[in-house]
Amino acid sequence: MSxxxxxxxxxxxxxxxxxxxxxxxxQHAKGKLTAxxxxxxxxxxxxxxxxxxHVEHNCTxxxxxxxxxxxxxxxxGSGTINGRxxxxxxxxxxxxxxxxxxxxAQKICKIMDTAMKVGAPVxxxxxxxxxxxxxxxxxxxxxxxxxxxxxxxxxxxxQLSLIMGPCAGGAVYSxxxxxxxxxxxxxxxxxxxGPDVVKTVTNEVVTQEELGGAVTHSTRTGVADxxxxxxxxxxxxxxxxxxxxxSSNRSGVPELPSEDLWDRIEPSLDTLIPAxxxxxxxxxxxxxxxxxxGEFFEIAPNHGANIVCGFGRIEGRTVGxxxxxxxxxxxxxxINASRKAARFVRFCDAFEIPIVTFVDVPGFLPGTAxxxxxxxxxxxxxxxxxxxxxxxxxxxITRKAYGGAYDVMASKHLRGDLNxxxxxxxxxxxxxxxxxxxxxxxxxxxxxxxxxxEYEERFANPFVAASRGYIDxxxxxxxxxxxxxxxxxxxxxxxxxNPRKKHDNLPL
Ligand code: HXC
Numbered sequence: 001m002s003x004x005x006x007x008x009x010x011x012x013x014x015x016x017x018x019x020x021x022x023x024x025x026x027q028h029a030k031g032k033l034t035a036x037x038x039x040x041x042x043x044x045x046x047x048x049x050x051x052x053x054h055v056e057h058n059c060t061x062x063x064x065x066x067x068x069x070x071x072x073x074x075x076x077g078s079g080t081i082n083g084r085x086x087x088x089x090x091x092x093x094x095x096x097x098x099x100x101x102x103x104x105a106q107k108i109c110k111i112m113d114t115a116m117k118v119g120a121p122v123x124x125x126x127x128x129x130x131x132x133x134x135x136x137x138x139x140x141x142x143x144x145x146x147x148x149x150x151x152x153x154x155x156x157x158x159q160l161s162l163i164m165g166p167c168a169g170g171a172v173y174s175x176x177x178x179x180x181x182x183x184x185x186x187x188x189x190x191x192x193x194g195p196d197v198v199k200t201v202t203n204e205v206v207t208q209e210e211l212g213g214a215v216t217h218s219t220r221t222g223v224a225d226x227x228x229x230x231x232x233x234x235x236x237x238x239x240x241x242x243x244x245x246x247s248s249n250r251s252g253v254p255e256l257p258s259e260d261l262w263d264r265i266e267p268s269l270d271t272l273i274p275a276x277x278x279x280x281x282x283x284x285x286x287x288x289x290x291x292x293x294g295e296f297f298e299i300a301p302n303h304g305a306n307i308v309c310g311f312g313r314i315e316g317r318t319v320g321x322x323x324x325x326x327x328x329x330x331x332x333x334x335i336n337a338s339r340k341a342a343r344f345v346r347f348c349d350a351f352e353i354p355i356v357t358f359v360d361v362p363g364f365l366p367g368t369a370x371x372x373x374x375x376x377x378x379x380x381x382x383x384x385x386x387x388x389x390x391x392x393x394x395x396x397i398t399r400k401a402y403g404g405a406y407d408v409m410a411s412k413h414l415r416g417d418l419n420x421x422x423x424x425x426x427x428x429x430x431x432x433x434x435x436x437x438x439x440x441x442x443x444x445x446x447x448x449x450x451x452x453x454e455y456e457e458r459f460a461n462p463f464v465a466a467s468r469g470y471i472d473x474x475x476x477x478x479x480x481x482x483x484x485x486x487x488x489x490x491x492x493x494x495x496x497x498n499p500r501k502k503h504d505n506l507p508l
Contacts, residue, residue, distance in 0.1 A: 011053075011054060011070060012053065014070050015054065015070040018071065018092045018094040019069060019092065023093075024094055026094075027093055027094055031186070031187055031230060032093070032164065032165060033231045033232070034092065034094065035098075036090070036092075038090050038231060041235040042079075042088065042238060043080060043086070044083065047079040047080040048079040051107070052106075053075075054070050055103050055106070055107055056068040056070060057104070059101065061136075062134045071095070072107070073098050073101070074104045074108060075092060076089040076107045076108060081239050082239065084120075084242075084243070087115040087121070087122045087123070088111070089124050091104075091125065091165075093165050096129075098128035098171075099129045099131065099132040100139055100143060100170060100171070101132040101138070101142065102135060105142025105145055106142070109149055112146070112149040112153060113149070115157055116149075116153055119248030120247050120248065121157055121160065122158075123160045123238060123242065124161045124162070124178065125162050126161055126162065126167050126171055126174075127167070128168075130167070130168040130169030130171045131143060147177060151177060154177065154179070155249060155351075157247070157249070158180075158245045158248075159177075159179050160179065160180050160182070160242060161182070162181075162182045162183075162234055162238060163183045163184070163190055163214075163224065164184050164187070164234070165187060165189075166188070166208065168192075172192060172212075175190070182238060182241075183214035183234075184227070184229075184230060184233075185214045185215065185227050187231075188213070188214055189212045190217060194208065215227055220303070222300060225299050226298075226299070226301070227302075237297075245351065249350060252352060253352065254318060256313065257316055258293070259293070262482065265478050266289045266478050266481065269480060270476065270477045273477075277399070277400070277426070280327045280330065281326055281327070282325075282326075284296070287312070287321055290314070290356075290480055290484060291313060291321070292312065292313040292315070292316065295313070296311070297310050297311045298310035304341075305325060306328040306329040306331055306333070308322070308325050309323075309340060309344040311353070314488055315485055315488070315489075320347075320348035320353045321358070322344060322355060322409075324360045326399070330362050331361050331362065332361065332365045333363070333364045333379060333408065334364070335374065335375050338375070338379045339378050339382075342381035345382070345386055348391060349385070349388070354394070354491065355410065357393065357394070357409055361402065361406070362400050362431065363404065363430065364379055379404075379408070381508075383408045384506055385506075386408060386409070390497065390498060392487075392492075393410050394419075394487045394491070395410040395416045396475070396483075396484070398424065398477075400431075401421075401428075402426075402429065402430050412472075417494065418472055418487040418490075418491070419471050420472060420474070421473075422462070423477075427461075427470075432452045432456040436448055
């Protein structure tokens with residue numbers, strides 16, 4: 001072997017060792033994989049092509065000139081997932097805690113710039129103590145360069161962040177501007193400032209897990225979309241997930257061969273709706289029975305669970321599903337559900353993914369907690385998102401579609417392309433009893449009961465809306481998949497443009 005090649009091999013081996021055996025063992029002891037091991041799980045076997053393995057930091061303060069590790073704490077490059085190109089960076093906690101230096105940032109920016117040019121997703125595996133403290137403003141500048149690219153890439157290429165270690169400071173703001181965040185339970189954290197700073201400033205005592213662990217962020221805050229048990233589970237899920245997404249906003253949705261018959265009939269759906277209007281049923285059952293092979297990748301299943309959002313396929317092509325969930329808070333729209341679904345709808349619209357909406361919604365959640373926390377503005381987000389979306393929109397009302405929530409949930413009036421209802425649909429301003437108690441205040445209980453029956457007969461059905469053309473067709477529940485598949489075929493070449501503008505002013 002020539003001396004040159006030996007030198008290359010020596011340098012590669014040094015880069016692969018990162019922060020050294022001891023720190024790798026410490027990483028493993030925490031149940032975490034190393035940056036390179038993670039890429040092996042994430043990418044197709046042998047597909048990873050590394051860039052910038054020899055990049056080193058340029059810091060000379062605090063004795064840093066004697067501590068240079070090739071790669072500088074991040075492994076970056078490209079590879080494939082199920083044969084499709086993706087760009088990746090994987091921060092190496094064994095090298096200065098995965099902290100971001102100027103050069104580390106330049107590596108991330110390089111792959112982001114290339115991903116933008118060629119139109120491929122960026123997946124970031126984040127495991128970082130934030131800005132490299134020894135570098136001061138140079139590392140802050142590095143972060144801002146990454147942030148700027150996150151924003152320019154938003155809506156052009158999908159950006160997925162996996163949080164796989166403690167992420168503080170700048171290390172949380174870049175993921176926050178990406179499309180989706182996956183976290184790992186018990187080993188990943190996201191906070192702007194950690195428990196020590198919190199104690200100093202507010203005197204609160206809180207653990208890392210409580211403050212910003214995977215459970216906190218995937219249930220309470222909604223900052224993270226899904227929490228996984230360990231690194232491998234998160235990385236395998238990322239593979240499935242990215243396979244559902246388009247490579248860019250110009251690539252069109254991916255299409256896989258599907259064995260599932262497009263016109264599969266599901267007789268069980270004819271009895272999905274319980275006899276009593278107050279009885280819940282699981283909307284997942286309908287979603288899975290409609291999608292190819294019953295496969296559904298749900299986003300934020302434990303936050304705002306009164307609305308279900310996620311991706312699946314029909315005839316092998318990706319669709320976004322939004323559905324009220326009668327099992328949780330009767331499927332009401334509240335702040336969390338509105339924000340969650342609005343962001344999801346906007347993602348689908350940005351990437352030309354058709355949206356299928358299943359509606360069973362009793363309205364917006366009343367109460368001071370909701371009103372004082374701004375349900376007006378947050379509910380408006382979902383209304384805004386559906387109204388501006390120009391992708392194919394197919395809506396099926398299964399049961400309740402009451403009040404403003406009827407309008408919001410991809411109604412005909414918000415440019416719904418195909419608006420279907422099951423015979424069990426009830427489209428009205430509100431539930432019959434509430435309505436009668438308002439318009440016939442002061443009547444006896446017997447009279448109220450009589451008027452309620454009258455109101456139900458008049459409005460607790462889909463035919464008033466259908467007689468006006470607001471519902472295109474009342475369909476048999478068992479034929480829902482067939483009708484949606486046919487609808488999506490029809491709408492494949494849909495073209496609709498919003499008026500020219502710099503950008504809209506979404507009620508943030
Ligand atoms: C340089 C860092 C570092 C950092 C960790 N290390 N964070 N080096 N800059 N930001 C180094 C440690 O010195 C240590 O080096 C190794 O990484 C592992 O760190 P430990 O503390 O031993 O690990 P652990 O106990 O697991 O704690 C991890 C941690 C903690 C929670 C991330 O290290 C931490 O709090 N770091 C600082 C976080 C922070 O305040 N970052 C700056 C945020 S400000 P050795 O050599 O011992 O292995 C910011 C500004 C951007 O990011 C804002 C933009 C909006």
